Amino acid sequence: MPVYSQKVMDHFMNPRNVGEIENADGVGEVGNPVCGDMMTFYIKVKNNHLEDVKFKTFGCGAAIAVSSIASEMAMGKTLEEAMKITPQLVANELEGLPKQKLHCSNLGAQALNKAIENYLKKKRRGGGK
Ligand code: FES
DSSP states (O other), X not given: OOOOOHHHXXXXXXXXXXXXXXXXXXXXXXXXXXXXXXXEEEEEEETTEEEEEEEEEESOHHHHHHHHHHHHHHTTOXXXXXXXXXXXXXXXXXXXXXXXXXXXXXXXXXXXXXXXXXXXXXXXXXXXX
8 A cells, every 4th residue: 555645645635626617728638548547627827827727537546636736736827837847846746656656647747738738729729818
């Protein structure tokens, strides 16, 4: 049984920013081929900042903690800053993850990046803000 940090347990038991944003400016969905877990991030963008970040995760406890902390880390950041959130930074922020659970931390950063890319793509096509 892997040992989780207090922070992982806290974010697993009380995940922040769970849910879906209606009319989100960007949506990013990723799946983990290792375990089949899924994660979706929704973002609202205002003046190049992430005004709101929400997620839905169908996955293991570590994946839920990862999404929760990634959403907190991204909230209020500029798009450029949020793009720099890596799986390593997410795992560090959680005070580490057991080695066999490190792959779970990839999902959070990937889903967030995808949501931002989705927003940027829409914006390039017009209709963005
Ligand atoms: Fe699937 Fe962690 S075991 S994301």
